[in-house]
Amino acid sequence: MKPAEFAYHRPDSVEEAVGLLGELDEAKVLGGGQSLLPILNMRLAAPAHLIDITGIRALRRFDEEESGVRYGAVTTHMMIEDGLVPDPARGLLSHAAAGIGYRAVRNRGTIAGSLAHSDSSAEWPAVLSALGAAVQVRSNRGNRRIPVRELLLGFFTTALAEDELITAVEVPRLRADTRWGMIKLARKPGEFAESLAITLVRPGETEIWLGAARDVPVRLPETEAVLAGGPIALDRLAEAVGTDTGSEGYERQRHAVAVRRALETALGETVRGDGADV
Numbered sequence: 001m002k003p004a005e006f007a008y009h010r011p012d013s014v015e016e017a018v019g020l021l022g023e024l025d026e027a028k029v030l031g032g033g034q035s036l037l038p039i040l041n042m043r044l045a046a047p048a049h050l051i052d053i054t055g056i057r058a059l060r061r062f063d064e065e066e067s068g069v070r071y072g073a074v075t076t077h078m079m080i081e082d083g084l085v086p087d088p089a090r091g092l093l094s095h096a097a098a099g100i101g102y103r104a105v106r107n108r109g110t111i112a113g114s115l116a117h118s119d120s121s122a123e124w125p126a127v128l129s130a131l132g133a134a135v136q137v138r139s140n141r142g143n144r145r146i147p148v149r150e151l152l153l154g155f156f157t158t159a160l161a162e163d164e165l166i167t168a169v170e171v172p173r174l175r176a177d178t179r180w181g182m183i184k185l186a187r188k189p190g191e192f193a194e195s196l197a198i199t200l201v202r203p204g205e206t207e208i209w210l211g212a213a214r215d216v217p218v219r220l221p222e223t224e225a226v227l228a229g230g231p232i233a234l235d236r237l238a239e240a241v242g243t244d245t246g247s248e249g250y251e252r253q254r255h256a257v258a259v260r261r262a263l264e265t266a267l268g269e270t271v272r273g274d275g276a277d278v
């Protein structure tokens, strides 16, 4: 199918884009179009105006500081995958980017577009929640900064107001004592995750995040408690993952396998327990 008719705007500056977004009724921001255009083609949405922000040079730049990296909103998955921008998470961002869809999707899809779309099975919502990233947002009413964990409210639902534009994504530097692991389980390459586990292992603490389990990425406190200190109780892992995610049966097992493998990646070793395996 083809989309319903819309007016196309291609502003050159953030000020112009924010002005259009504030003035026009039924306007939508167009980033890489990799989620929005299929939605328009299927006529699940029919905005009167599309504001294409990909021509705004200021949204393509990055700034690196001691504390982390600030990416312009239209930084593409490909730019992160190919190392055209710095990775303050020592390879986690480029690893995550490389697993998104197909190369054609990664060439156009943007980091801010993925967050604004808020699909819990997508890479950036889970990875950037785990890393404690934040977005910078602008509207005619001013600027604000929203932690990604507070931005994502549910399936395709965010804390953004209709007139707000994400201008940048701030990713803090991963602590030097932290090792990461990330596992995406999908039916085949190029598909969205059925499980997306991220583990951050630092002395005395293991932090675990899971995408594709609930309507937003979630941290797993029960599972972290099971893994804390001493030999890892693998037999209790699936149970704890089930408690944290509300999942059962095959789904629970799938998430537990993703968590276990992500943990193994972070530790660099196979994890064995006394009890039944997951």
Ligand SMILES: Cc1cc2nc3c(=O)[nH]c(=O)nc-3n(C[C@H](O)[C@H](O)[C@H](O)COP(=O)(O)OP(=O)(O)OC[C@H]3O[C@@H](n4cnc5c(N)ncnc54)[C@H](O)[C@@H]3O)c2cc1C
Residues within 6 Å of the ligand: 028, 029, 030, 031, 032, 033, 034, 035, 036, 037, 038, 053, 073, 099, 100, 101, 102, 105, 108, 109, 110, 111, 112, 113, 114, 116, 117, 121, 122, 123, 124, 160, 164, 165, 166, 167, 190, 191, 192, 193
């Ligand atoms: C075949 C296929 C496979 C895919 N597989 C995966 C996958 O495995 N993993 C994955 O994570 N993703 C996957 N995607 C989605 C892809 O990553 C998209 O790029 C991403 O979800 C949306 O980014 P975008 O820049 O294309 O945003 P768009 O499609 O342009 O926009 C998405 C939404 O965000 C809003 N928006 C965009 N930019 C901004 C902004 N700066 N400020 C405010 N709102 C904004 C739009 O108005 C729209 O509501 C896949 C897509 C396709 C087509």
